[in-house]
Amino acid sequence: MSRDAQKKLAAEKALEFVEEGSVVGVGTGSTVAFFIDGLARMKGRIEGAVSSSEQSTRQLQQHGIPVFDLNAVGPLKLYVDGADECDPWNRLIKGGGAALTREKIIAAASDKFVCIIDAAKQVELLGQFPLPVEVVPMARSLVARRIVEMDGQPVWREGVVTDNGNWILDVHHWRIQDPVSLEAKLNQITGVVACGLFAARPADVVIIGDTIRAIRG
Ligand code: 5RP
Secondary structure: OOOHHHHHHHHHHHHHHHOOOOEEEEEHHHHHHHHHHHHHHHHHHOOOOEEEOOOOHHHHOOOOOOOOHHHHHOEEEEEEEEOOOEOOOEEEOOOOOOOOOHHHHHHHHHHHEEEEEEHHEEOOOOOOOOEEEEEEEHHHHHHHHHHOOOOEEEEEEEOOOOOOEEEEEEEEOEEEEEHHHHHHHOOOOOOOEEEOOEEEOOOOOOEEEEEEEOOOO
């Protein structure tokens, strides 16, 4: 089965977690685009969505789904998003679409994080996919030097400006043995806004194609 077909199946399965009358947290990317198309079919039965990017906001609004500010709705029951890599403990690398900071905020504000992926995203050890780190622009070189000291190889994603007005460093060649501790260390570098490791708050449910793998929650 093609990767797109698997993404679509996962997105359809995730619709089963959406509760009537709720506000749904919505991620970013090609897998989530399938989820938003599915959500449109039930738009009369949900109150609306909180979106993690301008891209997803546009798609939601094109479908006539109301988009709310997270501050206006408080905690969410459900967040649905894709990932770039997923390990056996539901810890993720995200941010290939540069939306990692808002994604992390919505994940933190949600009771249940359902991650939708195709099988190729499953890994034993995180780090083959370059780890995105969002940085305040003036701190780009400073953060890059700190990452080199940590044996990472940061590459500036030149030309990309995040929805928050920041820049992205993609860190290559890290085999991430302890994602929780690396996430904490990266968060402590001055100038880092967020890193793409979702380890302290992993997904609660991972859907791979049409198969649900639940470990937490
Ligand atoms: C965006 C993300 C996406 O979830 C991730 O890049 C996966 O994207 P896709 O569903 O297109 O494979 O983290 O910042």
